[in-house]
Amino acid sequence: DADVTQTPRNRITKTGKRIMLECSQTKGHDRMYWYRQDPGLGLRLIYYSFDVKDINKGEISDGYSVSRQAQAKFSLSLESAIPNQTALYFCATSETGVEQYFGPGTRLTVT
């Protein structure tokens, strides 16, 4: 079984809809991250969490929110999806912040 899982793997939604992307990990890491990847831009950090009570904004947090429900679970929400949030979203975990382990990604399309 994969150490980092993401659901759903693919999602098509309409502008204005609320969407939640979920991430679970079995690695026992405290640090968890949400990134989005766009062609030509690389991975950009949306939010990160160093433990259950710690939530921090990344470089592109506007339009997103997160919830760290447990050490193993970190969810990303788009309160009102817009087309420029169409992207590939990755969750990652890390023990020290140096090596990060990524989930398989969620491909989100907002029409």
Add this chain to the structure above:
Amino acid sequence: RKEVEQDPGPFNVPEGATVAFNCTYSNSASQSFFWYRQDCRKEPKLLMSVYSSGNEDGRFTAQLNRASQYISLLIRDSKLSDSATYLCVARFRSNDYKLSFGAGTTVTVRA
């Protein structure tokens, strides 16, 4: 200006060839550097860390030039399985040690 910049390629090389490419970084408050590998539509995975003195891992050699603020990756005796996008990653003190990802360099090895 992006913190980490890469030539997107693609670098198309025959099997057995040597291919090398660079990555530049703009933040001199650098801490550490890494190369991640990302296969098409898959999650990024750590390939190797980059040490100041340069380091090898099998057919892969990474170099760091702090004076000119670039790192390099060289792949010897290329295999078909080396076809991937290689992400240059930096970790800076000035941004709380978060990882900054380049957009990636695509390498295609042909038979």
